[in-house]
Amino acid sequence: xxxxxxxxxxxxxxxxTRKFLIALVVLVLFGMTSPLMxxxxxxxxxxxxxxxxxxxxxxxxxxxxxxxQYIKNVxxxxxxxxxxxxxxxxxxxxxxxxxxxxxxxxxPRGSFLLAKFASLALTFIIAVxxxxxxxxxxxxxxxxxxxxxxxxxxxxxxxxxxLVYVAIxxxxxxxxxxxxxxxxxxxxxxxxxxxxGGLPGFGSNFPDALISDASMIMSGTPVTHWTGxxxxxxxxxxxLGAAWLAFRKQEL
Amino acid sequence: MDINGLAIIQKxxxxxxxxxxxxxxxxxxxxxxxxxxxxxxxxxxxWIIVVVVFNLLGPIAYFIxxxxx
Numbered sequence: 001x002x003x004x005x006x007x008x009x010x011x012x013x014x015x016x017t018r019k020f021l022i023a024l025v026v027l028v029l030f031g032m033t034s035p036l037m038x039x040x041x042x043x044x045x046x047x048x049x050x051x052x053x054x055x056x057x058x059x060x061x062x063x064x065x066x067x068x069q070y071i072k073n074v075x076x077x078x079x080x081x082x083x084x085x086x087x088x089x090x091x092x093x094x095x096x097x098x099x100x101x102x103x104x105x106x107x108p109r110g111s112f113l114l115a116k117f118a119s120l121a122l123t124f125i126i127a128v129x130x131x132x133x134x135x136x137x138x139x140x141x142x143x144x145x146x147x148x149x150x151x152x153x154x155x156x157x158x159x160x161x162x163l164v165y166v167a168i169x170x171x172x173x174x175x176x177x178x179x180x181x182x183x184x185x186x187x188x189x190x191x192x193x194x195x196x197g198g199l200p201g202f203g204s205n206f207p208d209a210l211i212s213d214a215s216m217i218m219s220g221t222p223v224t225h226w227t228g229x230x231x232x233x234x235x236x237x238x239x240l241g242a243a244w245l246a247f248r249k250q251e252l
Numbered sequence: 253m254d255i256n257g258l259a260i261i262q263k264x265x266x267x268x269x270x271x272x273x274x275x276x277x278x279x280x281x282x283x284x285x286x287x288x289x290x291x292x293x294x295x296x297x298x299w300i301i302v303v304v305v306f307n308l309l310g311p312i313a314y315f316i317x318x319x320x321x
Contacts (some may be wrong), residue, residue, distance in 0.1 A: 017315070017319070018281075018285075018315040018319075019315075019316075021281065021315070022278075022311075022312050022316070023276045025274055025275075025277070026308070026312065029274055029308070030264055032267070032270060032271050032274075036264060036268070036271075039264075040260060040264060043260050044257075045258065047256070048259075084316055103280065109318065138267060139306050141267065141310070142267070148278055200309060241265060
């Protein structure tokens with residue numbers, strides 16, 4: 001069995017278990033609702049009893065508010081889905097013995113692991129691309145035109161951010177036999193990286209910088225410091241490499 | 253500014269309808285899956301309530317944690 005066959009099998013599994021459907025629906029929903037909420041919330045606020053007093057104080061929503069909502073919602077919910085979808089990818093297959101069964105056929109363990117990552121990556125790439133199209137349409141309709149090149153870059157950075165956590169969770173899923181331990185460790189890593197990413201100056205070297213870079217690009221501020229991007233790519237490669245090294249030596 | 257809730261909804265209705273349809277689609281997909289599945293992790297009736305009551309999160313929770321493969 002080669003890599004492409006394994007990838008086809010894994011992606012079929014993503015669709016069969018409805019993970020693909022969930023990622024698609026959730027991210028597309030946030031793609032649609034983010035610009036809509038940015039537009040509607042200030043208007044709804046004026047309807048709340050006593051809200052009339054604030055009517056003049058709430059600034060008119062701008063296209064930047066819509067983009068900020070989109071970035072916040074898609075990354076927050078996307079990363080949760082990335083953790084949940086990846087937690088059992090290796091741990092459950094090892095625990096149930098399906099990994100041993102599949103690997104009894106002539107198939108390198110590296111291909112097995114890489115196919116897992118690639119199928120999850122494919123799920124998130126397709127979901128973010130469609131969510132991006134939906135958000136673009138809604139933002140265009142409600143606020144006006146967005147710079148397409150900047151929008152594509154923003155969505156590319158969001159995808160990379162999600163893939164960092166897919167790779168990290170896949171590593172923990174390989175190292176453990178319980179999916180809940182894997183997601184616990186991933187959640188801990190998410191918090192630690194989030195804290196480190198929030199440190200002034202130093203924080204721009206962590207994956208969270210991808211999110212601030214995405215905001216900067218959309219607001220027209222040029223990004224000069226791309227360390228966060230390279231560190232994110234490095235984390236993905238290192239996590240997959242470490243997972244492969246550990247998986248090679250594991251008894252199934 | 254004289255705006256009422258209905259006017260806001262009417263104004264944005266063409267943009268709200270696809271969102272409702274998408275959520276409804278996920279809810280129906282989850283319900284069909286529960287009914288057609290021989291058994292689920294936990295009682296079926298609990299999952300039906302969860303899916304119907306908790307908009308969006310209910311179907312997601314069912315698909316991730318409720319399906320007995």
